[in-house]
Amino acid sequence: MSPVRAGLAVLALADARFPGGGHVHSGGVEEAASRGLIRDVADLREFLHGRLRAAGALQAVFAAAAAHAAARGVPGGHWRELDVELDARTPSPAQREASRAQGRGTVRAGRAAWPSPVLEELLAATPRPHHPIVLGVLAAVAGSGPREAALAAGYLAVSGPSSAGVRLLGMDPFAVNAVVTELADDLDRIADEAAATAGAAPAELPAPGAPALDLLAEAHDRHHREEVRLFAS
Template sequence: MDPVALILSDSRFPGGGHVHSGGLEEAAARGLVRSERDLPGFLFGRLRTAGFLAAAFAAASAHAAARAVERVHWRRLDQELDARTPSLAQREASRAQGRGTARAGRAAWPSPVLSQLLAETPRPHHPVISGALVGISGGSPFDAAMAVAYLAVSGPASAAVRLLGLDPFAVNAVVARLAGPLREVCGEAAETAGADPAELPAPASPALDLFAEEHARHHQEEVRLFAS
């Protein structure tokens, strides 16, 4: 796996991902995730929906970065991901992480391609900027997809430990057992990397969208541990 993809998927990377639970906090508040037994279904569902969407756009972004596309292509990628994210709360969370990742990326991997992307989309979605950073460094679309798909499950898994006090060894084992599905999702994402942005996959995650909107509303009314 490309070193930049590994860095981006590391929880210590200063992109701001640690303040997002990926819907886990709202699911826990509703009693849908209470123990390690409930976690595999939640994480697998998230991987095949929101995770696959993020992986597809990260792969497409890596493909574009390696080919020095016209500046307008970055805007189209960002707009197409916006169109596939009906929840305002989800869009804002993605752009917040994208902004943090862009700031860290500019410091670590300065590039004319990155400058063009940010000139066209100053607040890019997280998968778009993450994929671009992997592509700029020479990583493959599969690598870019793996970085964001892994975060789609590792972030909520970490949140489950912090929120519910679950056994970290058991939670880590749940994530480890998703290795096969992660490879499948990233392989599917990489296959579409060269497609026109309008033709990229559009998996829906209505439950996660509803969780995000409810979490945003509750976050204004009471203290929540996570921003989303």
């Protein structure tokens, strides 16, 4: 596949209009806003910086690993192991469910855009894979490498929550998008680090975490069952 086609595929995967279901997830912004932890663009900036270095880095690591595995061909057991290891690095059941829900949506869209035996092998091994793993497989099928998959995963970890800030609190979209562009250097570094470990055994992959995000996810899940919320997570 040509570099142009591969690059276009990664842009499509990272596009908010890609029908993977990410638009219904706030990444913790809705719960944080309801608690008064995010009130303005300055608060959102701090939240997104932390989210990128934690959840974003973790998603980038597994997207890169999945892209590496898809490119070289792996047995079904490897996909199961990769999925289990991401489960182990995601303490919050609510976050695990959100990841699998977005994975399911991305699978549906990916099957239409980039049908591939590799994707079917992943689904045969683990029918509801995590979103970063699906993302990495689709990036590889489309001709992109681990670093590009990591970039897409890291970007999605902050672009959805930034949009949620605009929708929930009526923030200035220009100011919010400026905050996202400020993350470029961090995103580059995270993608480089994820690509460097992409070939490691699943159990040896890095495990960045953020307990505060886990707690926000569990609180949001509980409140979502009690009252109507705009976002699923």
